[in-house]
Structures are given as C-alpha cells and as structure tokens.
Amino acid sequence: MARTEVRVSGFGGQGIILSGYIIGKAAAIFDKKNATMTQAYGPESRGGACSAQVVISEEEINDPEVSAPSVVVAMSQEAFTTFTKDLDPGCTILIDEDLVQPGASRDKLFAIPAMRLAEEMGKKVVANIIMLGFFAGKTDVVSREAMEQAIQSSVPARFAELNLQAFRRGYDLAVAAA
Amino acid sequence: MSDQRSVLTGEHFVNGDWACAEGGLAAGCKFFAGYPITPATEIAERMSKRLPEVGGVFIQMEDEIASMNAILGASWGGSKSMTSTSGPGFSLMMENFGLGIMTETPCVLVNVQRGGPSTGLPTLVGQADMMQARWGSHGDYEVIALAPQSPQECFDLTIEAFNLSESYRIPVLVMSDEVVGHMTEKVVVPKPEDIHLVPRRKPSVPPEEFKAFQPREDLVPEMCTAGEGYYVHVTGLTHNERGYPVVTAEAQDRLVRRLVDKIRLNADRIIRVQEENLADADVIVVSYGISARTAKSAVAMARAKGYRVGFLRLITIWPFPEKRIRELARKVSAFVVPEINFGQIAREVERCAGGRARTIAVTHAGGAIHHPGKVLSVIEEAIRVKSGSGLVEETLVLR
Secondary structure, X not given: XXXXXXXXXXXXXXXXXXXXXXXXXXXXXXXXXXXXXXXXXXXXXXXXXEEEEEEEEOOOOOOXXXXXXXXXXXXXHHHHHHXXXXXXOOOEEEEEOOOOOOOOOOXXXXXXXXXXXXXXXXXXXXXXXXXXHHHHHHOXXXXXXXXXXXXXXXXXXXXXXXXXXXXXHHHHHHHHHO | OOOHHHOOOEEEEEEHHHHHHHHHHHOOEEEEEEOOOOOXXXXXXXXXXXXXXXXXXXEEOOOHHHXXXXXXXXXXXXXXXXXXXOXXXXXXXXXXHHHHHHOOOOXXXXXEEEEOOOOOEEEEEOXXXXXXXXXXXXXXXXXXXXXXXXXXXXXXXXXXHHHHHHHHOOEEEEEEEHHHHHOEEEEEEOOHHHOOOOOOOOOOOOHHHOOOOOEOOOOOEOOOOOOOOXXXXXXXXXXXXXXXXXXXXXHHHHHHHHHHHHHHOOHHHHOOEEEEOOOOOOEEEEEOHHXXXXXXXXXXXXXXXXXXXXXXXXOEEEOOXXXXXXXXXXXXXXXXXXXXXXXXXXXXXXXXXXXXXXXEEEEOOOOOOOOHHHHHHHHHHHHHOOOOOEEEEEEOOOO
C-alpha cells in the first residue's frame, strides 16, 4: 500500500484528536505499518474547529502533511465546509447526518447519526467511536481487529466494553448499508 | 543501567514531547525543573507524572531563569537533570546556560522551537533558534546541540544528549520543534539492558588530591558530587583548576581555551550525520529536524526525475560538521538548505563551502513546514544553473 491520508474533523470536545490517534495507533502498532498523526486546533479546547491528520504507509513517511486525503470524516458543518473542498473524486466522506448538511449530492459520501446513536446508548461521548466503527466498515485503511485493539488500549479500562460496543454499532451499520 | 520503572520497554504511539521525557527517564534523569510553555509543556507534564513514580523530583519553578539554575544545582547534587522550554523561555535560560558551560555542569535542555521573535507563534513551528543555541549566552564557548526529526529520535537523541553531557561535562541542547514535538508516531523503547548510558566520571583520586577543574587527557575534568567528602568551589568567574576565581588573562586563556578545545578537538567523535546518495551527487540538500523530512521527500522526487541529488541530514547541529561540508563542496555545484528561518544554518554551509559551491537557502518565516514541491523546484533550479558561488536565497511562501 502506498501513502494513504485520512482527516478527521469537527469541533473541540467531540473526541476528534482521539479518533485520529486511534486510527494512527491501529495502523502503526497493530497493523504494523507506518503512521504519522498531526493535529490542528484553536486556542480553546472545547468548541473551536479542530482536525486530526493521519498519514499511513508501508514505506517511510517523510512529509507529515495531509494534502490529498482518501478519507475525510466531518463531525461538524464548519469542518465539512472547510475540509471537503478540492478533494480527489475518489475520496470517501463520512459525516454525522444530524450535524452536517452536505448540500449537493456526492459520490462516496456516507452518513450515520453518530451523535444520536450515542445518546441512545446513554453516552454521548462515544459518538466519535461509533464514527470510527463506521470508518472501519466503510474503508480498508486499517483492519477491524487493529482498530478494536487500539480502542481497548487507548480508553480507560472501565470504559473499554462500552467503547467496543460503540465501535461495533458503527461497524455493523457500515457493513449492513454496503 | 536504568531500572525497569524508568524504561517503558515496548512500542508506543506517542508524540515527540512524550518521547523526550521518556528518553530523559531512560537515561536516568531524576530531576526536572521547568516552567510550562507551548509547545514544550507536554514534556514537563509527563515528567511531573513520571518522576515521582521513579523516585525522582519534579519542580515547577517561578520562571525559566530559575529552572536552568535548578538543574545545574541538581547536577552538582549528583542527579542527572533536565529542563524543557520554547522560544521566550530559551531566551531566559541563556544566562545560566552560560553558567553551565563555565562550571562544566552536565545536564540537558530541550527547546521545542516555535515561531519568533518574542512570543511570536506559540502553537506553530519554527527553527529560528539555531544560532541562539550556538551563541545565545555571552562570552565565547562551544556547545553541543542535536536536532531530532521524529518522536523516535526525540527518545533516542535525548538519551544521546545525556551521554554527551556526561562525556564532555557540558549542558547539551536538544533542538526539537513544534511539529516534531506534537507529531504522534510509533516509538520503540528498548529494554533497559540495551540502552547504552555514559555514567558520570567520578573522582579517581582521594579528596585531598582532587581538583574539580583539572582536565584529563581528553580535556574533560572528573566531577565530584556534593556530600561525598570532596571540597569544591564552583563559580561563574574565571577560575583555576581548584575552582577558585583567578581573574587574569592567563587564567582566562587556560580555562576558556580548554572549554572551546574540549569540544573542537573531540568534534569527530561527537558529530553525527545521515548521508544518502552523495557519491554521484551534483547537488546536495542539507537539512535537519522537521525540515529534513520534507526535504527528503523533495530529494526522492528529484531522483525519480533522474537528477543526481544527494541528501545530508544534520543530526548534530553543533559542533557543525565543517570538515564534511568542506570535502563535499569540492565535488558538487550547489548545496540546497531548507530550514524554517531566514538562513541560519545555510550561512554555516556557505562558510564551509568557501566559495567552491553555491549555497541556496530555502527560507521560511515559520508557522508551517516547507512544501516538498517547492523544495523540489529549488533543487531543479540549482541543477539548471550551474555557475556562481556564495549565498543565494529562495524565499518560500506558505504552503
């Protein structure tokens, strides 16, 4: 596999950076590839626009910047507007359908109500992990097993089961809709 | 050898700042004094959590002036010690960094560079403290400075910095930058027994014969620890071999010449560079830190187009690899030097090239990293225009 670039975006407090971290960790530690994550966020830790960029490759990664992503995850309208301009036609876009109005129809755009599903599970904070499950099901950037291991080793032990359930919820939706 | 708790053996997906802290711990650092500053705060934060776990001490000081002094004191107290900072804090540390040079005190200072001058760009990258690292404190001296390009190197080079500081009794600088510090990648931490550590060279003679500033053959003196029965006087004033002030031209010549020579005459042992494709090169790209990574992308693109381009990465920035640049200047037509400043290391390259090859500074004011495509266009220009010497500047706009 040559270089693959992923951008996860939304606003501070949604777990965007953690999502990028989990994708990178799944690739680097559990899929045994190279992965580089960088992040961009404003001075405010909650509410401001933020994004995580992950570059994954079987070769050495020199340039850490994402310039032609294969996958963009947008968890807010602002993020969608900012990060879905000038994309390659083959780029997969994943959105939370309650938080993002995509406007014109696009190929390879997939939506789930991640936040609403998380509320149904009784934990709004796992919306990002539901989205990660959807991401794992809709793309082949990282393996499902690696993602589950990365989640398990990145969240507090007492919340591991909840997060894995959230992940599987998103994954199952992606596979069912395919 | 470090103990198990200090070395988190295994594979970690972590940022460069975390890796600097863990590198310090793996090297046996037991004392950290610092003041939080973006983008170096994560180093202090990690140390504040980890040092108490390994029987060490973390102190958040009132400022960076005190932080630098505290790590010097801790070193004379027998601890391996470390601090971290960025631009404005680095400026404040400069006075006592000089005290560390003069008193020959081993310790490590990490500067996670951001855009300057002044408070500049707190959250964004720069590499414009390279000359401050060399000349930021007053007086004449030599320094050792290393530049990591990845979280793995943040770990490895922080250990190396501790080893060099013990080998040459000198504060050693790790010149990281915001992108490397905040970038997350896999870091492999070896087993404690596989980590090479240089222990402090303790007195080989009894207290009555010991002189704390009497050099051995390699010009470096042995060092005693407070509380072990050795009497020592430590001062920033020019001093004799016992450490007592002697304010004369002769004492100055003897001491400061040795402080300079202990690094200059050992430069070949200290300097590390990474070289690729130099044998057939017409043009060599010279870079370091984060800029070396984007530069390497550009070199790969250039070679794919059939250009004979070599790559030289400076792992050690100071002492500068003068000899190597001089040799290479006889064989190539140009050096291309991308860095996130207005030509600090490019001027060193130009000085060593000595008019035998052109030096093209690929400059950048900071706040972002070089675009590999832009560096490629400068390489292509360097290949096309073969004539000329001296320093040329290619200014980059934001990517």
